[in-house]
Amino acid sequence: MRFNEIREMFKLRPYQENCVRSIYDYINSDRHDPALVVAPVAAGKSLLLAEAARIMGGNTIILQPSKELLQQNYDKLISYNIPATIYSASCGKKELSNMIYATLGSIKKVVSQLKEMGIRNVLIDEAHAGYSPEDGSEFMTFMNELKPKKVIGFTATPCRLKTMSIGQVSYSQLNFITRMRPVYFKNLIHVIQVEEMIRQGFWTPLKYETWDFNGDALKLNSNGSEYTAESISEAVRKNGLNNLILRRLMVLKDVCRSILVFMDSVESCNTAAEWMNAKICAGMAEVVHGGTPKKQREAIVERFKSGGTRVVFNYSALGTGFDHPGLDCVIVGRPTFSFSSYYQWLGRAVRIKDGKDSALVVDCCNNSSRFGDIRKLSIENYKGYGWGMFIGDKLITNIPMGDKVTKTDLDIKAAKKDRRRGLAQGVTAAPVPGRPDHPLGSTLMTFGKYCGWMLHSIPVSYFKFINETFDWDNDRNKDIKEYIDFLIKNNRL
DSSP states (O other): OOHHHHHHHSOOOHHHHHHHHHHHHHHTSSOOSOEEEEOOTTSOHHHHHHHHHHHHTSSEEEEOSSHHHHHHHHHHHHTTTOOOEEEEGGGTEEOOOSEEEEOHHHHGGGHHHHHHHTOOEEEEETTTSSOOOSTTSHHHHHHHHHOOSEEEEEESOOEEEEEEEETTEEEEEEEEGGGSSSOSOOEEEEEOOHHHHHHTTOSOOEEEEEOOOOOTTOOBOTTSSSBOHHHHHHHHHHTTHHHHHHHHHHHHTTTOSOEEEEOSOHHHHHHHHHHHHHHTOTTSEEEEETTSOHHHHHHHHHHHHHTSOOEEEEESSSSSSOOOTTOOEEEEOSOOSOHHHHHHHHHTTOOOOTTOOOEEEEETTOTHHHHOOGGGEEEEEETTTEEEEEETTEEOSSSBTTOOEEHHHHHHHHHHHHHHHHHHHTOOOOOOTTOOOOTTTTOBOOSSTTTTSBGGGSOHHHHHHHHHHOOOOOGGGHHHHHHHHHHHHTTOO
């Protein structure tokens, strides 16, 4: 299928059209290296997955991290009249075809059948999560046996939180997917930027409300990926947070139409909902958590979307795969050490809807002090550094969590590297016109901002500066001193 035919078949947003073009070019190229597409929350990732599947034309597996996302993305694909099947024990369906939506745990068991059927393309949703590139992992064992020709991963957060160590000191850092070792996705074929979506009017403007929060009680789990559930609840209790949230809701219920609250526990959810329904209005609030039965959860979500339920308290649910464009307030009532979780929670509020001018984010635990403003998130192949995630000017990947590294810091580091390279390779600027020749003119500067430059190419103003400030009692720099004396003798300094 040609790209123009794809455009005619679907109403693509401008940023989606650019992304689909990149996907189309990759699929129709001779390249076989696994590729990565980065698409922010609310970018329409299920549509992009469907488009990729359509372009591949069959013989494709679409791997999903959960049954909820599998069902959501499968429904999106078949709504475009693209035939597909589901192979997932958790969904209660195991049917093979030339277009399969599957969870890895189920599909890995029939890899020999897949090869016989000619399945050679793999699309991976939420490519940052649960697909370990380590040799011998479930994922790599499956991929090595299948030997796919084309692999495209999709994610909003191309990073993994990992515990690192130097000697006996351990720390956590977000590692960019392409900078990990071992690495699977080496090639980013397209990035949709948050700023691009905001500029085109496809991200609802966010208003931030940030509370002070004492996090002294917080403790990381054994792998450094998140705070322990016990320490989160203890910190919430010490801050009296749940009562403060209820007090704030007394005001917000008259301002916001649809409010999603992330709590620290199922117990906290139940207590808060019971209080609101008893003290304010029966049926105003409901609870969803990881253990809520599917049919009950679907009914609650439907009432929430229709406006019958104004507030939903949730724990371990509705963080991903939950689309409610009318949602105009998210309250984060628990601290988190996971950037992916924080980003996804806030991302529930950014979808656009007629009559929705903005959405409120109430960060009760000051998580933004760790991660920053998600409106300023960018994925950049920064000059002299490579791929990284930034919040405004601040780098947040491949550095210890809590450290501050800015683009200015990266620029300085790159400049120093360039000088060292110039010193080693003799790459220097041209001589200053009109300067008298001297045998030492081609000597390389050994220090300072012009390190690696030939002496006859350096501005005399710099020589004047170092002549007045530098201690010349050093044989290593005697040639530089001799050249400066030459400039003085010739009235050039």
